[in-house]
Amino acid sequence: xxxxxxxxxxxxxxxxxxxxxxxxxxxxxxxxxxxxxxxxxxxxxxxxxxxxxxxxxxxxxxxxxxxxxxxxxxxxxxxxxxxxxxxxxxxxxxxxxxxxxxxxxxxxxxxxxxxxxxxxxxxxxxxxxxxxxxxxxxxxxxxxxxxxxxxxxxxxxxxxxxxxxxxx
Numbered sequence: 001x002x003x004x005x006x007x008x009x010x011x012x013x014x015x016x017x018x019x020x021x022x023x024x025x026x027x028x029x030x031x032x033x034x035x036x037x038x039x040x041x042x043x044x045x046x047x048x049x050x051x052x053x054x055x056x057x058x059x060x061x062x063x064x065x066x067x068x069x070x071x072x073x074x075x076x077x078x079x080x081x082x083x084x085x086x087x088x089x090x091x092x093x094x095x096x097x098x099x100x101x102x103x104x105x106x107x108x109x110x111x112x113x114x115x116x117x118x119x120x121x122x123x124x125x126x127x128x129x130x131x132x133x134x135x136x137x138x139x140x141x142x143x144x145x146x147x148x149x150x151x152x153x154x155x156x157x158x159x160x161x162x163x164x165x166x167x168x
Contacts, residue, residue, distance in 0.1 A: 001035055003089050010055045016042055033115050101125045
């Protein structure tokens, strides 16, 4: 989710039973989108204290000039405690998209999850998926070699050990 979508998130938009978050923020023509919610996140949200008279989950601190101040301070504090430098909140979104594609995710589904109105915005992650597939080719070869009949593998091992003996 985008930072602004998270800051505007309201309690009524958490669908615990369905495992979904409803995103209404800044979508054209009153459209909404659904984001899957892991059970661990649902539990954290359930434990988060509600502010009386406030619909938002992350309301600003009383008297704050920025509507984002409370969560901004928490995120900055976490980065400081973890000694992480040069990391923006938006980097979490890019990391999710990258990992999603490297795990075999579908580009069209990712586009919907991210809320991109045009798939062109999402296509930058397609290269990651292709590069990851090429990189994992060596793992596929190793698995394939284990499926070969044992006699063929022994022949290859003998040939390799014979070459090593000749060099010695």
